[in-house]
Amino acid sequence: MKISIVGLGYVGLPLSLQFAHSGVTVIGLDVDSAKVEHIHAGRSYIKHIPSEVIEEMVKAHKFSATTDFSRVKETEAVIICVPTPLNKNREPDISYILDTGKNIARHLQKGMLVVLESTTYPGTTDEDLRGVLEIGSGLEAGKDFHLAFSPEREDPGNPNSQVAIIPKIVDGYTPACLEKAKHLYSQAIKTLVPVSSCRIAEAAKLLENTFRGVNIALVNELKVVYDAMGIDVWEVINAAKTKPFGFMPFYPGPGLGGHCIPIDPFYLTWKAREYGQNTRFIELAGEINIGMPYHVLDYVVKALNQHKKALNGAKVLLLGVAYKKDIDDLRESPALTIIELLQQQGAVISYNDPYFPTIGKGRKYDLQMKCAPLDNLGQYDCVLIVTDHSDYDYARIVRESQLVVDTRNATKGIDSPKIVRC
């Protein structure tokens, strides 16, 4: 079997490697020629994916990459894994999906299968994507070509997470499309979960991520409430999670990050408005989560104040800028908002993150900072732990710092008056 996978990012690259590893020949397509060059050279550009795995598949002629969309013609199925961000008005931006659909349409052949994996609102596959594919190709979905949606369940940074063993939801525009999609994924994925329509699968993915967003908001709110009561929320959660049924632990933090949880719920709220429906619960969760960096700012101000210092002019070192521990992904990271908020108040900010030698220009920020060495910690008025990377020696950090504000409970078990947990 020969397939193409469009978008070789955090989702598309591991998926390509999984198919290749299972014996399927994969042509990876991306508009980013740098990624294509990396793959040809057998070099990984994602920290948790070893270069050797790419090199092995490239050498075995199971995986190649190109920017040339006409290569789609050589394959029997195309899987789309392109970004689905929000635009500056916080509305869904499915332009990457539509552009990809138009590019595929020019080369679509009878009998081919097109699967969308990008997270999006219900109706994207059978309305929006189907529309551009049919108009661009002159072919009809469900009759001339097959169409399906199968959401990705990637857990970056989790060493036990493997594409092959995570159950995968699949659906089809027609029953025949579903059969085709099942056949495709059964090459590489152990457990498939067929559902009755593309909209069910799209909605299921949004439920999964909204569930996380809402529960994280709940513990973020509880953190503030319990803190006012002098109760340690981390100990509370650890106690509650011993309940063997009906409870699942979520942990507070400095705010949401990544390409999924801060974004996906708003795909749902936007679509709901089309049906005259309000999503107050989801929006409230978003409001609480978006407010967390401001809460961190308050804590830093209070902590410095206790040391008779003002934030204005204070030297602050941020530890960890990735949106979660042990990964090299900065997208939507709350660290970026926190840096900006602290700088607005006149703080002099440095950062350290083993995964980011520099921070440049992102979608929202242009910070142009260089990673500071993790020495001479006593020079900073405050060391602020934003991301609890496993590589850090927290005991040493506390020992050598004047003041540590910890947003992740990374200093758990360390008893020191220098630590302020928030």
Ligand SMILES: NC(=O)c1ccc[n+]([C@@H]2O[C@H](COP(=O)([O-])OP(=O)(O)OC[C@H]3O[C@@H](n4cnc5c(N)ncnc54)[C@H](O)[C@@H]3O)[C@@H](O)[C@H]2O)c1
């Ligand atoms: N990262 C995750 O953990 C995760 C988990 C589940 C679902 N998702 C979803 O999967 C989708 C992809 O996310 P990601 O994290 O892999 O994004 P990413 O930004 O890491 O990768 C997307 C890739 O698509 C390429 N691209 C953009 N436009 C293109 C086009 N028109 N044609 C070809 N290539 C194009 C980009 O160059 C990039 O390499 C999103 O919808 C996301 O919500 C992501």
